[in-house]
Amino acid sequence: MTERLVFDAGVVDWALAAAALLVLAASLRFLRALPWPLRLLRACSLALLAALLLRPAVDTLRERSSKPRLAVLIDSGPSMRALDDQGLARLARAVRWLKRHRSALEARAELSLFAAAGGARRVGFDELDRLESASASLEAGAAAADVLDSGPPPARVLLLSDGASDSPEPLEGGLARLGAPVDTAGVGPRRVRPALAVSAVQAPDFVFLHGRFPVSASVEATELAGARVQVRLHKGDKLVGSAEFEADKPFTVFQASFTAEAGSLGRESYRLSASAVSPDGKTIETARGLRVEVIRQKTRIMYLAGRPSFEYSHLREHLKSDPNHELVSFVILRNPENFSPVPDSDLSLIPFPAQEIFVQSLFQFDLFILENFAYTRFSLPVSYLQSLRKFVQEGGALLLIGGSNAFTKGGYQGTALEDILPAALWPDADDYRPGLFQPVVAAPSNPLMSLGETPEASAELWKALPPLDGWVRLASLRPGASVLLRHPSEKTPAGDPLPVVALREFGKGKVMIVGTESSWRWKLAGGGDWRLASFYSRFWNRAVEYLTGSLDLKKVKFSPLPDRMPPREPAVAALRTFDEHFRPLPGSETDLRVLWTPPGAKAPRSTAFFEREPGLFQVELADLAEGRHRLRAVARRRGQPWGEDETEFLWQKVKGDAPLDRKRLKAVAERTGGRYADLDRLEPSALLEGLAPPKRERLASSRRALWGSPAWLWTLCALLFAEWFLRRRGGWL
Amino acid sequence: MDDAAGIKASEFDRWVRSTLRAALPDSDLRPLGQDHVLFKTFFLVRRIGGRAAVSGSVEGVDWGGKTVVVYSRNDLMGAWAKDPLGKPLYDCAPGGEAQRFDAKKLTLNILMYALTGSYKADAVHQPYILEKMRQGVP
Incomplete structure (x- = not known):
């Protein structure tokens, strides 16, 4: 244990001390005629006064090692409740891994745990067992902001996730805002199964009626080497196009391109599917829907x-x-029956x-x-x-x-x-x-x-x-x-x-x-x-x-819903009502009912809604069952039927076999300078290698304020009294 | 409008011109070009007929993108006039019956123009009409 002299003086105190020293320097000329003991006493008095103005203190120093901050983001989005091949929820697996390696991690890093669903919420180890996956997906940008707001910037970040967030914001972009390397640990099935995934579907948002437009998609085939993969694009039941590829490696990515034709105004739904027969003879299928908005050019x-x-x-x-x-x-x-008195060359007629x-x-x-x-x-x-x-x-x-x-x-x-x-x-x-x-x-x-x-x-x-x-x-x-x-x-x-x-x-x-x-x-x-x-x-x-469909005469109209609603609750639908001139019709002027028919229900039931703005209503549905839900809105005005509209959507919970999106998690790691590993293969030592070693630093454990002691006052008084006594005795007053 | 006088600078002609100037001050009465759709709405009209041959052209006033007034000085209706026995009331001079037939063709074309507008100016008709025009040239 060591001690250190410090000064608590502020700017004003330093200025006053400097002034005292200046006074001392200025007064030396006048004191030159005095004997040296008097000059010494005066100099000591002023020096002591200047020293007191600087507020001297003594710190007692203690040495300790400073560990780098490691922020651990535990993805607690809806997909993390999926059971994997061990019968354990992914979130539970992530928690188990953290608890198992807690001591190793804490030995090398200052841990900050966050549950990330939507944004990030600080949690302690004691809360981990109670952690449940939420209905909101991890939103990388919001989570990064929450981590940065919670304390000093982390030296490194560990993300435990399956990469299956359906947030529109890319994970890598949002997490890059942390300004630190992000190591990603994939939480998913241990064994890599034969699988197909349709990813990166590309199609224009808007196409012209009767126009042809390209649709392309990446199809990832995992553990299907030697298998033939069929990729098809359907519009409803109609096959638009198909392509066949052969997987020649354990992980192969195909690019399939099709040309579709927009046949009718409004939203057109397409389905891109891929199928293959795995080496063990099972048929593997996957599909992804896409929609395009068809608009009229002329x-x-x-x-x-x-x-x-x-x-x-x-x-x-x-x-x-x-x-x-x-x-x-x-x-x-x-x-046809009319006779012409002139030759055909004198007529401007053309064949019908x-x-x-x-x-x-x-x-x-x-x-x-x-x-x-x-x-x-x-x-x-x-x-x-x-x-x-x-x-x-x-x-x-x-x-x-x-x-x-x-x-x-x-x-x-x-x-x-x-x-x-x-x-x-x-x-x-x-x-x-x-x-x-x-x-x-x-x-x-x-x-x-x-x-x-x-x-x-x-x-x-x-x-x-x-x-x-x-x-x-x-x-x-x-x-x-x-x-x-x-x-x-x-x-x-x-x-x-x-x-x-x-x-x-x-x-x-x-x-x-x-x-x-x-x-x-x-x-x-x-x-x-x-x-x-x-x-x-x-x-x-x-x-x-x-x-031609440009004038929609419906006075009650649901906003278009996606074919498959995101697996979160509540599911939200918007509804508009119009008056006879197609101006928004406020709820106060209409008797509106919204009927909801969940899958398997024999009869619809009324559901609540609220008016967000005049003529615009929001319907929020919770406790959703899996399957196709129907919504019907019926409006009456002045006692008369005014209009009605229907819509439907498919809602499904997160499936237990939702794929672990290694590609996405690897992209996060590559973008931020971190590393990726499957959770089962992630050793804390490998993770901690990337952390800077702990710093040895000395911290003040206590401080004694020297200037607060009355001894200083007595010393100053003694100096001044001694000077006075010598002056009086020598006749220098 | 059809001037039945059959002479140049008739009183009716003066009235027509002054009246149109007053009624449609922004549009002039001008001879219609040979490529005007009026001459191909049904018959391919190459000559301007009539009871008389006062003018070799038909005049018209364009307004709002179409010809809203058609004015003939050759007494087109005179070429149609018949007695109770069905014989023409007037001779057509100097071209005779050919001139009468041209007048009838032009009259029908004017009616067709009123009923179909610029239909025959549509692009779909152009190749056919051009080919027939070539065939019709002596």
Whole structure:
């Protein structure tokens, strides 16, 4: 044990001591005439005063060794509860390893233990036995911040994990913020089993409708040397592509690339699967889902008119004027039975490309418009109408515009196309009636009809329109169809109001019928009434948007959910409600119920939700069972049904055979300058090699403040008294 | 519009021009070029017919991207006029029946233009029309 003189003086004290010494130096000139004992006494007094101002103290020093800080992060995310081949949870294995090697670790390092789920929480050895895996995955960035906040920066970090965090942030990036090497210990099955894993799936987030896009993936084959690995890409049940590889090493990584085509708007789900037969004859399979958002680049429209008409002229011009439309149109200028008095070279006619329209290029279009087109007149094969039906079934949109050659008279009764129309056709071939009529809005709250700023303004606009000319008689409305406009007096044979504009969803597509070819009269009305100047274009824009899926008419809508929800609780879903003008509809104005059907449940049950912001609701589901869950939202407004929507998702707990992601853990170690080892093979000595040796350092165990002793005051007084006494005696006062 | 006078600088012609200037001040009445879609909406019109041959062209006013006024000074309707027995009421001079037929073809093309707009200007028609135009050249 040693001692050390120290001074506790602050800046002010040092300044005062310096001042005292300066006074001493300055006064020496005046003291020169005095005898030396007096000069000595004065100098001693001032020196003593300066020394006291510096607050001298004595430290008692004790030697000890300083160990480097080792931060141990124990991944306690959901995957760590998985049982491995020893029947022990991974978290329990990590804890067991730590307890077993506690003394060896503590001998060389100052241990700081953290349970890492989401962020990192400081734990002691006594808490380890009670540690349970949480529902949140390890989030590397948050965990690193928590470690740094807990004390001095660690000299080294040990991460005990299976690397199966589903956090979007890369582990290596987050942990690199610790600024220290991170050694990673893989907690997982001891024995390396034959396995396949689909990793690093790459596909564009957004693709254009009908566009082709690449999908690629890395497939890792472990302990499958000599086996053939089949990689397949499916869209639903349909096989998009497949590839086959041969594993030639114990660990082989294949790159599989496919080209897919976006067939319908919205989210498309794909499944990338890999399978192989292991050396012991077992089939090993793995799969991973991916989703792409399909958006529209341009609306591709095919417009086929049976004869020239003002309807065709105006609607074609309107559709063509929109740069977002890609319009291909054909109008029959001469029917097959018509005689031509001039040679063909004097006519601008071209052959009717029926096969190209109905077969070859049909599925490239988003919307097919048939206006007053008599199908029978051209002796077209039945397969063309079947093709058109399939086009709708697979997501295309069909708009039939009436006229004297359109529906029954056009030969559509009893065909494959009639089934998909919103209304059954009139049994009599003479289904067209000329004459003016003022249509009545049958669904004023439908967004397709809400063409004014307010419901009242919309109603005024509809009333101000000029009458339409001629209508097609229809038999009866089909189930699920909606009537938007009806005839003011005409009835169907069943006595219902005659639909003039009606729509229906069929398969994945939509069908709309407009039973008159005189909507162009609405366009001309703009010349006489400024309020109607853009009515025609607004109506047809809405119609095209609705038919092509750009206008979603649902007033209650769940936000898209991933196919497979992350294995954590609560599972969260968002729901939006809209009013008739598609503005957010607050919860105070609607009676909303959310029904949850867990897997295997016979009946749905109401579940709670809260309104995050007006019109946006959050549903949180806990105590989830494994399997497919269904959510249904039903809204009523002013006592009337307002809308409903359904969604579903798959929820699964972490599987016991979740792979140990060595690659990920190795990446963490490589990035930070640490080392990787499987937990079973990790020896503390190897880990501790990377730590700096303990430093020998002397620490003050106690401090005695010398300046606090009254002896100093007495000494100073004695010096000053002695000086006074000598001066008095020598007559130097 | 069709000037039935059959003479240059008729009173109707003066009225047409002054009225169009007042009604559509931003658009001029101009002769339509031979490549105008009006001349290929149904027939491939190479000559301008009519009861008279006052002008070798048809005039028009473009507005909003399309020709909204078509004006003929050759009395197109005069070439169509028939008596109760179905015989033409007026001779077509100087071209005779060929000139009458050209007038009928142009009239039908004007109607087609009203009913189909610029349909025949679509790219899909161009190769066919160009080929036929080549075939039709003597």
